[in-house]
Each structure stands twice: as structure tokens, then as C-alpha cells.
Amino acid sequence: MANKTYERLVEHIQKIADLQHATAVLHWDKEVNLPPRSVEGRSRQIATLDGMAHQLFVSSKTRNLLKELADNFAQLEEAEKRNVSLLHRDFERSDKLDEAFVMRKSRLISEGYHAWLQARKENDFTLFAPALEALVGIKKEEAERVGYQEHPYDALLDEFEPGYRSSKLDILFADVRKQLVDFAAAIRDKEQVDDRFLHQHYPDQKQWDFGLDILQRIGYDFDYGRQDRSPHPFTITFNSRDVRVTTIVDEDNLANMIWSCIHEGGHALYEQGLPFEQYGLPLGSAVSLGIHESQSRLWENNVGRSRIFWESHLDLLKEYFPQQLEAVDLDPFFKGINKVFPSPIRIESDELHYHFHIMVRYEIEKALIEGSLSVEDIPSVWNEKYKDYLGLDIESDNQGCLQDIHWAHGSIGYFPTYSLGSFYAAQFFAQAEKDLPQLNQQMASGDTSALLKWLRENIHQYGRKYEADDLCERITGEPLNFQYFMDYAKKKYGDIYGL
Amino acid sequence: MANKTYERLVEHIQKIADLQHATAVLHWDKEVNLPPRSVEGRSRQIATLDGMAHQLFVSSKTRNLLKELADNFAQLEEAEKRNVSLLHRDFERSDKLDEAFVMRKSRLISEGYHAWLQARKENDFTLFAPALEALVGIKKEEAERVGYQEHPYDALLDEFEPGYRSSKLDILFADVRKQLVDFAAAIRDKEQVDDRFLHQHYPDQKQWDFGLDILQRIGYDFDYGRQDRSPHPFTITFNSRDVRVTTIVDEDNLANMIWSCIHEGGHALYEQGLPFEQYGLPLGSAVSLGIHESQSRLWENNVGRSRIFWESHLDLLKEYFPQQLEAVDLDPFFKGINKVFPSPIRIESDELHYHFHIMVRYEIEKALIEGSLSVEDIPSVWNEKYKDYLGLDIESDNQGCLQDIHWAHGSIGYFPTYSLGSFYAAQFFAQAEKDLPQLNQQMASGDTSALLKWLRENIHQYGRKYEADDLCERITGEPLNFQYFMDYAKKKYGDIYGL
Numbered sequence: 001m002a003n004k005t006y007e008r009l010v011e012h013i014q015k016i017a018d019l020q021h022a023t024a025v026l027h028w029d030k031e032v033n034l035p036p037r038s039v040e041g042r043s044r045q046i047a048t049l050d051g052m053a054h055q056l057f058v059s060s061k062t063r064n065l066l067k068e069l070a071d072n073f074a075q076l077e078e079a080e081k082r083n084v085s086l087l088h089r090d091f092e093r094s095d096k097l098d099e100a101f102v103m104r105k106s107r108l109i110s111e112g113y114h115a116w117l118q119a120r121k122e123n124d125f126t127l128f129a130p131a132l133e134a135l136v137g138i139k140k141e142e143a144e145r146v147g148y149q150e151h152p153y154d155a156l157l158d159e160f161e162p163g164y165r166s167s168k169l170d171i172l173f174a175d176v177r178k179q180l181v182d183f184a185a186a187i188r189d190k191e192q193v194d195d196r197f198l199h200q201h202y203p204d205q206k207q208w209d210f211g212l213d214i215l216q217r218i219g220y221d222f223d224y225g226r227q228d229r230s231p232h233p234f235t236i237t238f239n240s241r242d243v244r245v246t247t248i249v250d251e252d253n254l255a256n257m258i259w260s261c262i263h264e265g266g267h268a269l270y271e272q273g274l275p276f277e278q279y280g281l282p283l284g285s286a287v288s289l290g291i292h293e294s295q296s297r298l299w300e301n302n303v304g305r306s307r308i309f310w311e312s313h314l315d316l317l318k319e320y321f322p323q324q325l326e327a328v329d330l331d332p333f334f335k336g337i338n339k340v341f342p343s344p345i346r347i348e349s350d351e352l353h354y355h356f357h358i359m360v361r362y363e364i365e366k367a368l369i370e371g372s373l374s375v376e377d378i379p380s381v382w383n384e385k386y387k388d389y390l391g392l393d394i395e396s397d398n399q400g401c402l403q404d405i406h407w408a409h410g411s412i413g414y415f416p417t418y419s420l421g422s423f424y425a426a427q428f429f430a431q432a433e434k435d436l437p438q439l440n441q442q443m444a445s446g447d448t449s450a451l452l453k454w455l456r457e458n459i460h461q462y463g464r465k466y467e468a469d470d471l472c473e474r475i476t477g478e479p480l481n482f483q484y485f486m487d488y489a490k491k492k493y494g495d496i497y498g499l
Numbered sequence: 500m501a502n503k504t505y506e507r508l509v510e511h512i513q514k515i516a517d518l519q520h521a522t523a524v525l526h527w528d529k530e531v532n533l534p535p536r537s538v539e540g541r542s543r544q545i546a547t548l549d550g551m552a553h554q555l556f557v558s559s560k561t562r563n564l565l566k567e568l569a570d571n572f573a574q575l576e577e578a579e580k581r582n583v584s585l586l587h588r589d590f591e592r593s594d595k596l597d598e599a600f601v602m603r604k605s606r607l608i609s610e611g612y613h614a615w616l617q618a619r620k621e622n623d624f625t626l627f628a629p630a631l632e633a634l635v636g637i638k639k640e641e642a643e644r645v646g647y648q649e650h651p652y653d654a655l656l657d658e659f660e661p662g663y664r665s666s667k668l669d670i671l672f673a674d675v676r677k678q679l680v681d682f683a684a685a686i687r688d689k690e691q692v693d694d695r696f697l698h699q700h701y702p703d704q705k706q707w708d709f710g711l712d713i714l715q716r717i718g719y720d721f722d723y724g725r726q727d728r729s730p731h732p733f734t735i736t737f738n739s740r741d742v743r744v745t746t747i748v749d750e751d752n753l754a755n756m757i758w759s760c761i762h763e764g765g766h767a768l769y770e771q772g773l774p775f776e777q778y779g780l781p782l783g784s785a786v787s788l789g790i791h792e793s794q795s796r797l798w799e800n801n802v803g804r805s806r807i808f809w810e811s812h813l814d815l816l817k818e819y820f821p822q823q824l825e826a827v828d829l830d831p832f833f834k835g836i837n838k839v840f841p842s843p844i845r846i847e848s849d850e851l852h853y854h855f856h857i858m859v860r861y862e863i864e865k866a867l868i869e870g871s872l873s874v875e876d877i878p879s880v881w882n883e884k885y886k887d888y889l890g891l892d893i894e895s896d897n898q899g900c901l902q903d904i905h906w907a908h909g910s911i912g913y914f915p916t917y918s919l920g921s922f923y924a925a926q927f928f929a930q931a932e933k934d935l936p937q938l939n940q941q942m943a944s945g946d947t948s949a950l951l952k953w954l955r956e957n958i959h960q961y962g963r964k965y966e967a968d969d970l971c972e973r974i975t976g977e978p979l980n981f982q983y984f985m986d987y988a989k990k991k992y993g994d995i996y997g998l
Contacts, residue, residue, distance in 0.1 A: 025525055025544075035721065038723055038738075040740065041741055223534060224536055238537070238544070239537075242533070242537035
């Protein structure tokens with residue numbers, strides 16, 4: 001028989017979820033539909049709903065319900081126990097940050113964002129430095145308040161990747177440094193592949209139609225979602241039965257649309273696969289940003305940039321663009337879409353150099369938080385590391401340490417989850433290939449439904465039932481291991497670049 | 500110096516407004532964007548936010564702030580006094596309906612809606628009758644709780660048209676019966692005008708583009724709004740700087756798009772003209788549904804179906820549809836768009852017969868509330884009145900008393916505001932013509948900006964500063980008077996039908 005207190009907790013938490021998801025609708029509408037000069041009213045509505053959701057969550061009502069359930073924990077069913085435990089953990093974290101702290105941080109973020117905009121405009125990091133200094137200061141304070149066992153950075157990382165630690169990241173990135181830096185450098189010495197076919201004129205409407213087509217083919221359910229346009233593609237969830245994606249169409253670059261559709265589609269497949277009956281609860285939510293990113297990158301790279309996927313889909317693409325792609329065969333297509341070329345800009349990076357971008361940011365933010373690096377030294381350290389890892393000379397702050405919005409938003413500990421995503425993706429995909437002997441054959445015929453089913457069964461259906469590393473171990477028999485990504489990279493790019 | 504308590508009230512009320520307008524975004528998105536099967540999650544989000552806004556408004560916080568301000572009323576500035584008084588009035592009304600009553604009503608409405616859908620499906624009023632009986636019962640109870648001076652119907656009317664009374668409606672509709680019934684009958688005896696040019700093939704995209712064009716020309720500001728598509732056109736406000744309209748395009752009927760755009764545009768011009776600095780407060784809100792409808796109908800009918808408006812705009816329309824309208828001159832165009840033809844369906848009605856539809860509903864709902872008519876007798880009374888006023892035989896319940904959703908939604912006292920809107924519109928427009936000697940000349944050249952300025956200055960800028968009838972008297976020197984509508988109708992339709 002259902003526990004009454006648990007039912008009251010669920011009702012309370014789902015009410016908060018309604019507020020949070022209403023806020024998500026306000027954000028989505030802001031990015032997709034907002035009239036040119038309507039931002040002021042929308043910002044205050046978002047701020048109000050954010051504040052109300054936060055207040056409701058850190059309320060004595062939440063505290064008392066959780067306390068009562070903790071006192072009678074043994075009476076709960078397994079799924080209920082997990083929800084209560086995780087809500088307790090989330091509550092404890094929020095509870096350590098009182099309202100005065102939250103407001104102070106919120107003000108610093110607002111100031112940091114504006115300083116960053118100004119610095120970007122002037123291409124001058126020193127204009128951002130004082131605000132960033134203050135943000136680093138409050139993030140250090142946050143780490144102390146939240147608490148940690150090994151390193152203050154862990155307290156910040158925990159917000160995005162619960163349970164992960166910098167000691168584990170250090171091991172991963174040591175591997176990246178040891179193996180990937182040399183491999184990428186070797187590729188840079190090889191003859192470059194030709195991707196000019198991607199940069200012809202591809203009409204907007206045809207691109208749009210192909211994007212919808214490919215989303216549907218990988219299993220995105222348009223009964224419970226839709227695709228719109230926005231300057232920066234994103235996925236957003238109002239509940240697992242209303243998960244929306246956006247894309248961007250550049251008529252002179254087919255790649256933007258295709259892989260943003262598949263990437264966001266991967267995120268959306270995860271969200272659509274979460275159990276609707278656990279709406280708003282931990283068991284209805286994604287494990288971590290790293291696991292979320294593993295889903296988008298698995299579809300984008302392991303599937304969407306594989307030769308086998310395009311064995312059938314290139315013909316489909318040619319139906320949309322017969323003239324542009326008439327002379328392009330599978331082999332040059334596959335090579336062109338996997339061109340490796342170092343860029344100073346993270347979001348323009350190929351999937352190998354990408355991890356150096358993340359490593360630079362990780363090393364810098366960890367040093368900032370432990371106090372071994374001062375904010376004013378960021379540009380010189382940044383540029384030095386780009387030279388070391390990517391062989392690039394950074395010519396200006398806008399091309400360097402001012403390029404990302406994350407730090408200005410107070411998000412320190414976020415960047416590593418991008419790399420974790422790729423590494424988890426490689427490990428999961430390797431396991432899927434083992435578990436599904438027919439997978440390659442199915443994918444060659446354009447059918448990815450068995451892969452989706454595998455992801456649903458092994459990952460999506462559980463929500464936050466398992467921690468990221470436990471989930472990984474459960475599925476693949478071992479915790480996250482960089483070797484899977486390296487094997488994937490060596491096989492694929494060794495083939496493409498003849499290494 | 501600003502009053503601290505007043506500032507706290509404003510902050511509190513605007514926070515509630517943020518919730519209400521977030522709910523409006525959820526509704527808008529539901530009508531315009533919702534994926535086919537996402538309604539369940541959306542409905543619960545709307546219900547949660549609705550409930551929270553209601554609870555916050557009827558809270559002891561509102562009561563205490565209003566009490567404190569009432570005790571120090573003399574210290575407030577004029578605008579503050581008006582906001583406080585109206586909030587007090589709104590609060591009192593809500594306060595008389597306790598939570599148990601609101602939930603009971605909400606359940607009856609939900610049941611009523613489903614019974615109505617079923618009855619519509621079976622084309623059988625008796626399937627709706629028991630639910631309607633219950634709804635009428637709770638509306639009677641609501642009237643008793645809210646209180647009234649003359650007639651219980653007034654307590655219900657007050658929700659939509661504050662301060663109006665059925666005794667005033669009786670006078671208006673007596674005039675309608677006395678003058679308009681015979682006039683419409685006389686038109687029906689005349690030779691019919693030709694509107695076949697409206698029912699050619701008009702391509703969707705061209706219609707869409709013309710709709711945007713005409714909205715812009717009448718002054719709708721796309722910096723603070725947008726138009727989308729929805730099955731039933733509507734206007735919705737997120738704040739006066741984000742006011743959105745929707746329209747419907749029927750490729751075989753040009754009229755739907757044109758006059759829904761102008762009608763919703765009229766509503767939107769009102770909302771965009773409300774003072775942004777009074778966001779969420781009475782002085783930033785519309786006076787009443789009747790005054791709101793006066794704005795939409797003034798633009799739709801007094802402007803948008805006038806000969807003078809089309810003197811310049813017909814050429815514009817012909818630029819969009821040169822083939823379809825090549826042979827249509829201004830005179831037949833003007834006649835065709837003003838065809839008078841009785842229909843059993845209210846929303847398909849011309850602007851004369853329309854008021855008989857409203858009169859039937861008003862007479863029936865007033866009789867239901869005072870207890871002089873029982874629900875089971877509605878169909879026979881309905882059909883009898885349609886014969887009397889419109890000369891029509893009603894062939895089925897779906898063509899008769901089941902056609903509107905309003906009663907199923909528990910909205911009794913709503914219908915009369917449609918007629919009030921038309922009558923106010925005629926009276927306002929007559930005054931604008933007096934105040935603006937150049938108006939006809941300007942409109943003939945396609946320029947309606949002076950009219951909009953007049954509406955902004957006389958109506959929009961004030962929000963709820965004046966009650967509807969006070970506003971009318973202030974502008975036109977007398978309270979609402981049906982004669983203005985009748986004069987307008989006689990002049991226009993006398994001309995068209997040679998009477």
C-alpha cells in the first residue's frame with residue numbers, strides 16, 4: 001500500500017516540477033519565438049518562477065516530508081527509497097546555500113555576464129577579469145559551503161556530474177595527454193581530406209525537411225516533440241512527452257544542420273525515454289550532464305559520423321540534394337564529414353581536438369579553484385596550453401579565453417562533462433556492438449531501432465536510479481575508461497588518414 | 500515619496516501576474532505549438548500554476564496589505580488609490596468563493612465540458628442537460644455568495660463586465676428587439692448581394708502575407724508581438740510588450756483570414772496600448788470584456804468593413820490576388836463583404852443578426868438564473884426565439900443550443916459582452932468621427948494612425964482607471980446608447996440593400 005507521506009512528497013515535488021517546466025517553456029519561447037523587443041517582461045517572469053520554484057524546494061515543507069520519510073525509510077519500496085534519497089541529497093546541497101548567498105551569486109553572475117559581453121566587444125580579457133575574480137571567489141565559497149572529500153573542485157563538479165571527482169578526471173585527461181595529443185599531431189602531418197562538397201549552396205527548405213526526416217528515422221517521436229529554429233541549437237524538456245529540439249540552417253554549410261539535428265536528437269531520445277510516471281522525480285530525470293552528453297555524442301559521432309550509417313543514408317541525402325552530391329561517393333563523403341583540423345574555437349572543433357579544448361579549461365578552472373592560478377594569468381596560460389596541445393597560436397582573447405559563456409554564467413565544473421560524454425559514448429557504443437551482433441548490419445540498412453531499444457533498456461528507462469559510474473559499470477563491466485574512446489578514434493581516423 | 504506598503508503590494512501582485520502570464524504562455528503554446536500527444540503534461544502544468552496564482556491572490560498577505568493600505572488610504576496618490584480600490588474589489592469577490600467552492604465548480608466545469616462534447620457528438624441536448632443543470636445550480640450559488648443589488652444575474656455579469664446590470668441590458672435588448680428585428684427582416688426581403696468573389700481559391704502563403712501586412716498597417720507593433728496560426732483565432736497578452744495574435748487561413752474563403760486578422764488586431768492594439776509600467780495592476784489591465792470587444796469590433800466592422808477603408812486597401816489586396824480580384828470593383832467588393840444572411844450559427848453571423856444570437860442566449864441564461872426557465876426546456880425556447888428573431892427553423896441541437904462552449908465552461912453572463920462590444924464600438928466611432936474631422940479623408944488614403952492615436956488617448960492609456968460606462972460617458976458625453984449602433988446599421992445597410 002502506498003505511503004501517504006511519500007504521496008505528499010511526490011505531489012509537492014511535482015508541483016515544483018510544474019513551475020520549473022513552465023519556466024522551461026518561457027525559455028524555449030524566448031529562444032524560438034520572442035518578438036524583437038519583448039525581453040524585459042519575459043526576463044522578470046522567468047526570474048519570478050525560478051525564485052518560486054527554489055523557495056518551494058528549500059522550504060520547511062520539503063524538509064519535514066523528507067525527515068518523516070527518513071524516519072520510516074524501511075517501509076518504502078525500492079523506487080521510493082531511491083527518489084527520497086536523491087531528493088534528500090539535492091535538498092542538502094540547496095540547503096547549504098542560503099538565500100543571501102544565492103542572491104549574491106545571482107548578482108555576480110549578472111555582473112559577470114555583462115562584463116563578459118563588454119570584454120567580448122572590446123576583445124579584451126582585462127575587462128572581464130575583475131568580475132571573473134569575484135565569480136571564482138564565490139565559487140570557492142560555494143565549494144566550502146557544499147563540502148568535499150578530496151578537492152574543492154569536486155564540490156562544483158558535483159552539481160553537473162554527481163559523484164564524480166577531479167581525481168578521476170585527472171586520470172582521464174592524463175590518458176588524453178599521453179595518447180591523443182600525439183595521435184592528433186600525427187593526423188595534422190597527413191594529407192588533408194576534402195570537405196568542399198559540404199560548403200556548396202544547400203537551400204533552406206530542403207535542409208529543413210531532411211532534418212525532420214533524419215530525426216524521425218533515428219526514432220525521435222514527433223507525437224511528443226517538435227523541431228524549431230534557434231541561433232544556438234538546444235534540446236528542452238517540458239516532460240518526457242514533450243521534448244523539443246531546435247536546429248540552425250546555414251545554406252552554405254550542410255554540416256551545421258545535419259549534425260546539430262542528430263546531436264540534439266540524441267539528447268531528445270534520452271528525454272523521451274525517461275519514464276513519464278516518474279515526472280519531476282529523480283527516477284524520471286537524467287543521471288548527469290555527462291551521461292546526457294553521451295547520448296547526444298553517441299548519435300552524433302559514433303552513429304552519425306560512421307561510414308556504416310551513411311551506407312544507406314547517403315542515398316537518402318542525395319534524394320534531397322541530387323545536384324550538390326551527385327559526384328560524391330560514400331568514401332569521400334565519410335572522409336569529408338570527419339575532417340580533423342585544429343581550430344582555436346571549441347564549438348568549431350573536430351571530435352579529437354575537442355578534448356584538448358576541454359582539458360585546457362579543466363586545468364585552468366581547477367587551478368583557479370585550488371588557488372594555484374590567478375585570474376589575471378588566464379590568457380597567458382590559455383595560450384600556452386593551446387600551443388602545447390593543439391599546436392595553435394591564439395591571436396586574441398576573443399579567439400581564446402573569452403570565447404565561452406560558461407564562466408561568465410558562474411558554471412565552473414561544467415566543461416569536463418562534454419568530454420565525459422564522448423568517452424561514455426565510446427564505451428557504451430562498444431558494448432552495444434558486443435550485445436547486438438546484428439547492429440552493424442542493421443545500421444548499414446538504415447535501421448537504428450535496435451540500438452535505440454538497447455539505449456532505452458540500459459540507460460533511459462532508469463532515470464537517476466544509478467550513479468553515472470555505477471551505470472557505466474553495470475552496462476559495460478567497468479567504470480569509465482578512456483581506452484574505448486582512443487580505440488574508436490584510432491580505428492576511425494587511422495582508416496581515414498592512413499595511420 | 501512612494502508608500503512602502505504600496506510598493507510591497509505591487510511587488511506581490513506583479514509576482515502573481517508573472518504566474519498568470521506564464522500560464523498564458525502555456526496556453527498560447529498549447530494552441531499554437533503543442534505536439535499531437537503532449538496535452539496531459541501541459542494540462543497539469545497549467546492547473547498547478549492556476550492554483551498557485553489563485554492561492555497567492557486570496558492569501559492573508561494580500562488581505563493584510565490591502566487592509567493596511569485601506570487604513571492609510573488618504574496618503575496614497577490618485578493612481579495608487581485606484582489600483583488599491585480595484586484590487587480590493589477583486590479580492591473581495593474571490594474571497595467570497597472559498598477553496599471548497601472553487602474546487603467544486605472546477606469539477607462541475609470539467610464534467611460539463613465532457614458532457615457537452617458527448618452531447619455534441621450525439622447531437623443530443625439531453626446528454627448535456629444534467630451537467631448543465633448542476634452548472635446552473637452552482638452559478639446560482641455563486642451569485643448568492645458574491646451578492647447583488649437588483650438581480651442575481653448581475654453578480655455573474657459582473658465577472659466579465661464589472662458594474663454592469665441586467666436592467667441596463669434589458670433596455671439595450673428592448674431596443675434591439677424594437678428596431679433591429681424589423682430592419683433585418685426588411686433586408687432579408689431585398690435582393691441579395693453577391694459575395695462569390697470571396698470564395699475562390701486564395702493560396703495560403705499569399706493570405707498569410709496579406710494578414711501580416713494589414714496588421715502592420717493598422718498599427719500592430721511586431722516589435723512587441725507576432726502572429727501565428729490556430730484553429731480558433733485569439734489574442735493573448737504576456738505583458739503589454741508581448742501581445743500575440745493568431746489567425747486561420749482557409750484557401751477557399753478569403754474572408755476568414757482578413758477579418759480575423761483585423762478583429763484580433765483590434766484586441767491586440769488595445770493590449771499593446773496599456774501602460775507597461777502598470778504591468779499586472781488594474782491600471783495596466785483592460786476595463787471589461789465589453790470594452791475589449793469594442794476595440795476588436797471597431798476595427799473589424801466600423802473600419803474593416805467600411806467602404807472608405809477599402810478605397811485604398813482594395814488596391815493593396817489586388818496586389819496580392821490580382822487574378823482573383825481583377826474584375827471586382829470597390830462597390831461590389833464593399834457589398835459582398837457586408838452580406839447579410841441569417842445563419843443558425845452565431846460565429847458565422849453577419850454583424851446585424853449577430854445580436855439576435857446574443858439576445859437569445861441572454862434571455863435564456865437570465866431566465867435560468869432567476870429560475871423562470873428549467874434546463875430541459877432550453878431547446879424548445881431556443882428554437883422558438885430563433886424563429887421569432889431570425890426567421891429560422893433550427894433543425895438539430897448542434898445547430899441550436901449545443902453550438903457554444905460557454906455554458907459548458909460555466910461562463911454565464913459572458914455572451915452579452917459581445918453585443919456590448921459592438922454597441923460601444925459604434926458609439927466610440929461616431930465620437931471619433933466628430934473629434935477628428937480629417938478621419939474619413941485619412942482613412943480613404945489608407946491611414947488609420949489618427950484613429951489609433953484617438954483610441955490610445957481616450958481608452959487604452961487608462962487601463963481600468965474608469966468603469967466602462969463612466970469611460971463611455973467621459974468620451975461621448977452619454978452612457979451606452981443603442982441608437983449609435985442602429986444609426987450605423989441603417990446608414991450602411993440601407994445603402995447596401997437600398998432601404
